[in-house]
Amino acid sequence: MRQYHLLLLVLLIIPFASCKKNNKKTGTYTMDFQVQTDDVNRELSYVFPNAANQDLKIELLQFYISDIILVDKKGEDCDIKDIELVKIGTDGKASLSYDIPAGDYTKLKFNLGVPKELNEADPTGFDDSDHPLHVSNNTYWGWATMYRFFSLEGRYDVEQDGTFDGTYAYHTGFEESFVSVEYDLNMSMGKDGAITNTFNINLASLFDNGANSVDVVTEPTYHGNYEEVNLSVRVMNNLKSSLSME
């Protein structure tokens, strides 16, 4: 009889363990990303001016976010996903969805970039072609530089005459460029509920951001040269600053 009780106890405990994915009481948590200028939603190719009155256009905007964690009202971390590649589509949007345990959450945390242990991992070991770190994403540089955390490419028009004069491409990386963000939440996820948080990406802030500002004409590229890692750090700080949660 004691065996039956023990078995029942185990079966009862498993589903109610705190913040476990096997908790059957779950809802859908969605993180939407939307590019904007002047608080207006834009398509990715929208042309906008920077502080130096040059017109900029973005052709590629994708970045890794890692260690996505929701903090519940008890202060306990609920791990959502270890790594994601946010690829902004031509419509200026990207979306990630997760089943999360029902409950009350007070904080969302994630990092911008690839954590050291994943950055140093064998990229051919990610067998699933849907894995964010699979080599098909073309985000792996090589042995010295590893993964590109953030790829931002586009064109600039110095005279604002409709003719794009040059291109820029920033492919950031290295531990120094790894930054963390967190947002306060007041979120109650009910069973079978659905909650969406939208993260706006202010395009202008990717370039104009005080001391972190980037001049697309004089410093148009970053491709993993560690000697110039400061530029990579600035671009990542700009990405962080450009993100805001609605």
Next chain:
Amino acid sequence: MILRSIFNRLLFLLVFIPACAQISDETQQSNEVKTTPYELEIPVGFTEPVLAEDNPLNQEKIALGQKLFFDPLLSKDSSISCASCHFTHKAFSDTVRFSIGVDDSLGIRNAPPLFNLAWNEAYMRDGGVPTLAMQVISPIQDEREMHNTVMDVIDRLNVHPEYPQLFQTAFNDSITPFTLTRAIEAFEWTLISGNSPFDRFEYQQEEKALSPSAQRGWELFKSDRLNCIQCHSEFNFTNNTYQCNGLYENYEDVGRARITHDSTDIGKFKVPSLRNLGFTAPYFHDGSAADLNEVIDHYAAGGKKHFNQSELIGGFELNEQERFDLIEFLCSLNDSSFVSNTKKLNPSNIEL
């Protein structure tokens, strides 16, 4: 009673499901293509290498890796293969200081020879790559080398008349980044060189395998005066550390510091094996020494006193006979059988 019923059902599931899984596994195994196991032949005096557990060796995999190694399909414009910079007659090193990639791009370091890689603790001259499989990606994707992407290579292999079946046979799997890199890794593990005159003298008790001059050179090599053996130690003549040999006062290529970003690693490179030196000129990380006399001149002069220079490099004097003996010893590390055997691996059979 109800509890007993639940328990019995659970018990049934616990027994039945694994049994089904076992049947499924057996069916799957019966569908697998049989491969031929392969064991590395370890030379006398060598330790057993610790190979990656995710890549068990078989002959089909090695043959596939060999085919890939010599196939220019890997490069962006199908102009160069691994063997274009790692020549079999040069113990898989290059003939020039810096290798030439697609579109005549020039490399930044001298292509290292390829042998006894199964004993390496890290790869590339700065040791930035922890496994041989991971190393395979670097030349494929480096814009100065093959300037391709792994996925493009896989797309090409998938439409090739032979490769899909060869991968299926070797791995019982399709062509993926994992299987691509493991095939080449498996082939490169088999490039073992341990039959030089020195090996026959030291490990195989052939007293006449080394000339008296080479034996005197061996004693010099070990002597406190030259102290070469401090770094070029063990059966592979490397202690697998990173050292600055004081080749320059200012290093254009920062070496190990490229990986660690630590200024105390500037100018440090992995201590290379001294085996097969007769085939692998030019020397040093940048191929700046054309012959062994230039290498000896550098160490005899005591280096350029870089702030990270190894304290072991303090200079020495050699008379003409001693220099001759030292070179005789270094040349006794040439494994001609390795070079003549591996030359046969080149499917194009080009005599270079």
